[in-house]
Amino acid sequence: MKRPRHTLHIVSGKGGTGKTTLAAALAYALATEGRRVLLCEVEGRRSLTDLFGVELHGAAEPRLLRTPAGGHVHGLSIDAEDALLEYLRTFYRLGIAGRALDKFGAIDFATSIAPGLRDVLLTGKVYEAVRRQAKGRTDAYDAVVLDAPPTGRIGGFLNVHEAVSGLAKVGPIRDQADSIMRVLRSDDTVVHLTTLLEEMPVTETIEAIEALAPTRITVGTVIANMVTDTPLDEDQLLAAAAERLPLDLPDLTQSERAGLGEEFATTARREQQERTCSQRLASAGLPMVVVPRETLGVDLTTLGSIADTVAAQLPEEINA
Amino acid sequence: MTGADPDLTGLDLDRVITNPGTEIVICCGSGGVGKTTMSAALAVRAAELGRRTVVLTIDPARRLAQSLGITELDNTPQRVNGIDAGNGGSLDAMMLDMKRTFDDVVLAHASGDKAQQILDNPFYEALSTSFSGTQEYMAMEKLGQLHRQAVAEDRWDLIVVDTPPARSALDFLDAPEHLSRLLDGRFLKLLLAPTRGPLRLMSAGFGIVLSTMNRVLGSQVLTDVQTFAAAFEALFGGFRQRADQTLAQLSGEHTTFLVVSTAERESLREASYFVDRLTEERLPLAGMIVNRLHDTTVALSAQRALAMAEELDQESPEAVALTAHARLAATREREQAVLERFINSHRSRDGRGITMRGVPHQDTDVYDLTALARVGRLLSDGLLASEGVPPGDDVGASSQQ
Numbered sequence: 001m002k003r004p005r006h007t008l009h010i011v012s013g014k015g016g017t018g019k020t021t022l023a024a025a026l027a028y029a030l031a032t033e034g035r036r037v038l039l040c041e042v043e044g045r046r047s048l049t050d051l052f053g054v055e056l057h058g059a060a061e062p063r064l065l066r067t068p069a070g071g072h073v074h075g076l077s078i079d080a081e082d083a084l085l086e087y088l089r090t091f092y093r094l095g096i097a098g099r100a101l102d103k104f105g106a107i108d109f110a111t112s113i114a115p116g117l118r119d120v121l122l123t124g125k126v127y128e129a130v131r132r133q134a135k136g137r138t139d140a141y142d143a144v145v146l147d148a149p150p151t152g153r154i155g156g157f158l159n160v161h162e163a164v165s166g167l168a169k170v171g172p173i174r175d176q177a178d179s180i181m182r183v184l185r186s187d188d189t190v191v192h193l194t195t196l197l198e199e200m201p202v203t204e205t206i207e208a209i210e211a212l213a214p215t216r217i218t219v220g221t222v223i224a225n226m227v228t229d230t231p232l233d234e235d236q237l238l239a240a241a242a243e244r245l246p247l248d249l250p251d252l253t254q255s256e257r258a259g260l261g262e263e264f265a266t267t268a269r270r271e272q273q274e275r276t277c278s279q280r281l282a283s284a285g286l287p288m289v290v291v292p293r294e295t296l297g298v299d300l301t302t303l304g305s306i307a308d309t310v311a312a313q314l315p316e317e318i319n320a
Numbered sequence: 321m322t323g324a325d326p327d328l329t330g331l332d333l334d335r336v337i338t339n340p341g342t343e344i345v346i347c348c349g350s351g352g353v354g355k356t357t358m359s360a361a362l363a364v365r366a367a368e369l370g371r372r373t374v375v376l377t378i379d380p381a382r383r384l385a386q387s388l389g390i391t392e393l394d395n396t397p398q399r400v401n402g403i404d405a406g407n408g409g410s411l412d413a414m415m416l417d418m419k420r421t422f423d424d425v426v427l428a429h430a431s432g433d434k435a436q437q438i439l440d441n442p443f444y445e446a447l448s449t450s451f452s453g454t455q456e457y458m459a460m461e462k463l464g465q466l467h468r469q470a471v472a473e474d475r476w477d478l479i480v481v482d483t484p485p486a487r488s489a490l491d492f493l494d495a496p497e498h499l500s501r502l503l504d505g506r507f508l509k510l511l512l513a514p515t516r517g518p519l520r521l522m523s524a525g526f527g528i529v530l531s532t533m534n535r536v537l538g539s540q541v542l543t544d545v546q547t548f549a550a551a552f553e554a555l556f557g558g559f560r561q562r563a564d565q566t567l568a569q570l571s572g573e574h575t576t577f578l579v580v581s582t583a584e585r586e587s588l589r590e591a592s593y594f595v596d597r598l599t600e601e602r603l604p605l606a607g608m609i610v611n612r613l614h615d616t617t618v619a620l621s622a623q624r625a626l627a628m629a630e631e632l633d634q635e636s637p638e639a640v641a642l643t644a645h646a647r648l649a650a651t652r653e654r655e656q657a658v659l660e661r662f663i664n665s666h667r668s669r670d671g672r673g674i675t676m677r678g679v680p681h682q683d684t685d686v687y688d689l690t691a692l693a694r695v696g697r698l699l700s701d702g703l704l705a706s707e708g709v710p711p712g713d714d715v716g717a718s719s720q721q
Contacts, residue, residue: 015352015485050585084536092532105501106533112502113443113451113545114537150351152379152485173536199685200381230644231635245637251628252620259618263648264641266683293647 001034001142002319006190006220008130008183009145012154012208013194014201018225020047021298021306022194022291023147024073028307031071032320035142038129039064040076042122043149048075052300058082061139068304069320074141076129080111083121091172116164119157120177127180130188151193151204155211158184158191190220190317195281197224197274202281209284221314222281222288228271229292240268289313326659328678331607334700337366337478342576344467344479345606348492349580350590351485354611356380357686357695358580358679359482360388363411364689365696367400370407371478374466378416378459378484383687388413395420397466402689412476421458421465422448438551443544453495455484460496460566467569490593493601496563503549576606583610583655588662595666595674607675609699610659614651614681622650 009030011023020041027039038061041048049055052064056077064075084107085099101107111118132140149157156162160177183189193208195201209219232240239245243265249257281288291309294302311318336342347359356377363375374397377390385391388400390413397412426438438444447454463481470476483492533542569575577598581591591608598605622645629642663673679698686695 045586046589047586050589088532088536092535100528101532109502110533110537112453112498113447114541117537228644230640232637232640236637240637247638247641249628249638249642256618256620259616260620260641260645263616263618263645264637267640267644270683 001032004030004035004143004319005317007133007143007188008126008190009143010148010158010189010191010217011145011194012148012151012191013223013225014152014196014204015150017194017196017201018291018298019150019194020045020051020147021303022192022223022225022310023145024048024051025291025303025306025310026192027073027143027145028065028067028303029311029314029318030143030145031067031069031073032318033070035071036140037071037073038076038141038144039073039147040078040126040129040144041147042078042126044077044079046077047147048077051298051303059086065300067307076125078122078125080118080121081107083125084111084117087121087124087176116160116162117173120160120164120173120180123158123160123180123184124176127183130183151208151211154191154208155215158212158217159215160184184215184217187218190218192221192223193219194223194225196226197228197277197281199273199277202277205281206284209286219286220317222284222286223291223310224278224281224288225291226293227290228267228274229290230267230271232268232271237268237272240264241272325656326663326676328610328613328659328676330675331609331677332675332700333362333606333609333677334365334369336576336578336606337362337371338369340477341574342478343470343574344463344481344570344576346463346481346483346492346570346575346577347580347609348483348577348594350587353580353582353587355485355580356384356482357692358578358609358611358699359480360384360413361686361692361695361699362578363413363478363480364403364692365699366478366480367409367411368404368407368693368696370409372408372410372476373478373480374412374414374470374476375480375482376414376416376459376462376466377482378455380415380482381687383685385415387688387692390415395424395462400689404693416455416459416462418455418458419448421462422454425461434551434554438548441544441548441551443541443548447548451499453491453499456492456495457499457563459484459492460563460570464566464569490590490597493567493597496566500563503552571601571603573604576604578606579608581608581610582612583659585658588658592662592666605674607677610676610678612681613655613678614648616645616648616652618645618649620645620649622646622653625649 009023009026011019011026013019013022024039027037031037039048041056048064052075054062054064054075056062056075058079059076059082061074061076064073066072081102085102088101111121126144126146129141129144133142148154160180164173164177191212193205195205205222212219230237236245243261245264245268247257247261247264249260252260278288289310290313291306294306298306311320337345345359345362347355347362349355356379360375360377360380363373366373375388377385377388380388380390382391389398395414395417397414400411400413403409403411423439427435429435430438459481463479466476466479470479530542579591579594581587595605595608625642625646629639629646632639632642659676663676667673677699679695682691682695684691686692
C-alpha cells in the first residue's frame with residue numbers, strides 16, 4: 001500500500017463555502033484500499049454527525065464509513081476540556097487529581113482563560129493522532145484530515161507558537177507547542193483552502209494565504225466549490241447573459257421558455273463572475289481543484305462523487 | 321412535499337422597526353448567514369421610514385464598512401450620508417472596537433493609578449484582545465452605553481445590533497455569563513482566598529489543583545489573573561453583576577430579538593437552539609429572517625428538466641439551461657421542506673409557529689447603500705416583491721457545508 005503524500009490535511013475556508021463537506025470528501029478520497037483515515041472536527045458543531053449520521057462522543061473514534069475502494073474513514077470531535085484531561089493523564093499521570101481539577105472548575109477555567117491554551121490543546125490532539133504512526137501503534141492512521149476553523153481565524157489557530165507566548169516561556173505546554181509546530185511545518189502537513197468563486201470568499205482566501213505565510217505552514221491547494229462550470233464558451237456566455245441565446249425547446253410553453261431564458265441569463269452572468277474570480281485566484285499561484293455544484297444537495301452518495309472529483313484532480317496527493 | 325409552502329411573509333418587519341416601543345433590535349444567528357448585511361439593511365430601512373437609527377456592527381466586510389462610512393475603528397457612531405431622510409429619519413453606524421470598549425469601561429470606573437494597574441496587567445491584555453467571549457461581552461457593554469446615550473441625549477430612537485460572528489448564535493447570550501462564571505467563580509475565589517481576611521486552611525485537594533495549574537499554565541498566568549480579578553472586583557463588584565444588569569436591560573419591553581438563518585440544515589439547527597433559549601429565558605423574539613432563498617417562476621419539475629436535458633447534447637445551451645433550472649427547482653423544494661419541518665417543530669401549544677420573512681438570494685454582493693436599501697425593501701415585502709426580483713439561481717450557495 002502506498003502512502004498519501006501528506007499525513008496531515010488541514011481544511012479551512014470562509015463560512016458557507018462547504019469546508020466540512022470538502023474535508024469529508026478529501027478524507028473519503030484519501031481512504032483508498034486498506035487505508036485508515038481520521039476526520040476531525042474541533043468546534044463541536046455536530047457537522048460530521050449530521051453528514052454521516054454517527055454520534056461522536058468524547059475520545060471515541062468510531063468508523064464513519066467504509067469507502068467503495070476498501071478504506072475506512074473514522075471520526076473524532078475534539079473537545080478542549082477532554083484534551084486537557086487527557087494531557088494531564090498522559091504527562092502527569094493525573095487520573096484522580098484530573099477529575100478533582102474538573103470539579104473545582106479548573107479545567108473550564110484553564111481552557112477558557114489561559115490565552116492560546118485552547119488552540120494548543122485542539123491542535124495537540126490532532127498532533128497526537130498523527131504521531132501514532134511513527135510510534136507504530138495499532139490505532140494509527142494513514143492520514144488525518146482536520147476540519148479546521150474558518151479562514152478568518154485560521155492564522156491564529158495554527159500559529160500555536162504565538163498563541164502560547166502569553167504562557168510560561170518554558171515548561172510542558174511550551175514544549176508541546178514546539179512539537180506541534182514542528183509537525184505543522186514539516187513536509188507531512190498541508191493546508192487546503194475552500195472557496196466559492198465569488199468576490200468575498202476569494203478575497204478571504206487570498207487574505208488567509210497571507211495570514212498563513214508567517215507560520216511557514218504549507219498551503220497546498222485552493223478548492224473552488226459549487227462551481228457553475230458549464231461547457232459554454234465566452235461568446236455563448238455573453239449572449240446568454242444578455243438573453244440573446246435562443247433556446248430550442250419546442251416541448252415547453254412560451255412562458256416556460258421565457259422563464260427558463262431568464263434563469264439561464266442569471267446562470268451565465270454568474271459564470272462570467274466565476275471566471276473572473278478564477279483568474280484572481282490563479283494569481284495566488286496555487287493549484288486549484290474545481291468541484292462543480294451538486295444538483296440535489298449533499299448526502300453520502302454525492303459525497304462519494306465529490307471525493308472522486310477531488311481525487312481525479314489531486315492524483316499525487318492521494319497517491320493511490 | 322406535503323401541503324402548502326411555509327408562510328415566509330408572516331413577519332412584518334416594518335411594523336417591528338416602526339413601532340415606537342421598539343428601541344433595540346438584536347440580530348442573532350450562526351456565522352455565514354448574512355447577519356451583518358441584514359442588520360445594516362434593516363437599519364437603512366428604519367431610517368428611511370423615519371426613525372433615528374444607529375447600527376452597531378461587529379465585523380463587517382471591508383466594502384460594506386466603506387459604504388457605511390465606518391472605515392475607521394473609532395468606536396463612536398458616525399453619520400451615514402446618502403440616506404433618504406424624507407420621513408425625518410437618520411442613520412448612524414459604528415463598528416465595535418473590542419479592546420477600546422473594554423479600556424473605556426475600566427477608565428470610566430477607576431481613577432488614575434487603579435485604572436493603569438488594570439490596563440497594564442498582562443492578563444487584562446490577553447483578555448481584552450484575544451479571549452473568545454470578550455467580543456460578545458463588549459458588544460453587550462457597547463449596546464448598554466448606546467442605549468443610555470440614546471435616552472440621555474435624545475439622539476436615537478432605534479438601535480440595531482449585529483452580533484459577533486460566533487460559531488453558535490447562543491454565544492451572544494452565553495459568553496458574558498461564561499466570562500463572569502470564570503472570573504467570579506469558585507475556582508478564582510479559592511485562588512483569591514489567601515489574600516482575604518484570616519488565613520484559612522486550604523483543602524489538600526485544592527493544593528494539588530493549584531500546583532498542577534501552576535505547572536501547566538506557568539505561575540505567572542495565575543498571579544496575573546488573581547491580581548486582575550481582585551482589582552476588577554474591587555471596581556465593579558464583579559463581572560456577573562455587570563453582565564446581569566445589561567441582560568436585564570435587554571429583557572425589557574423595548575428590546576426584541578431577530579434570528580437570521582438560511583434554509584440550510586446547519587444554520588437552522590443553530591437558529592433552533594437560539595429560539596428555544598429565548599423562549600426559555602422569556603426574551604422577546606420578533607421572528608426569523610430566512611436569507612438566501614431560491615425561487616423559480618418556471619413550472620417545470622427538477623426531474624422533468626433533468627430528463628429533458630439528458631435527451632440533448634450535454635454541451636448545448638438548452639441542456640445547460642435545463643440543468644441549471646433543475647438545480648434551482650430542487651434547491652427550492654429542499655428549502656421549503658426543511659423550513660416546513662422547522663416551523664412544525666417550533667409550534668407553540670396554541671398552534672402558532674414562528675413568524676418568518678424570506679429574503680431571496682442576491683445574485684450580486686450587497687455592499688452599497690442602494691443595495692442595502694433594496695434588501696431593506698425586500699425585508700418588508702418579502703418574496704412577493706412587486707418590483708420583480710430576478711429569480712436567484714445560486715443553487716445551494718451554502719448547502720454544501
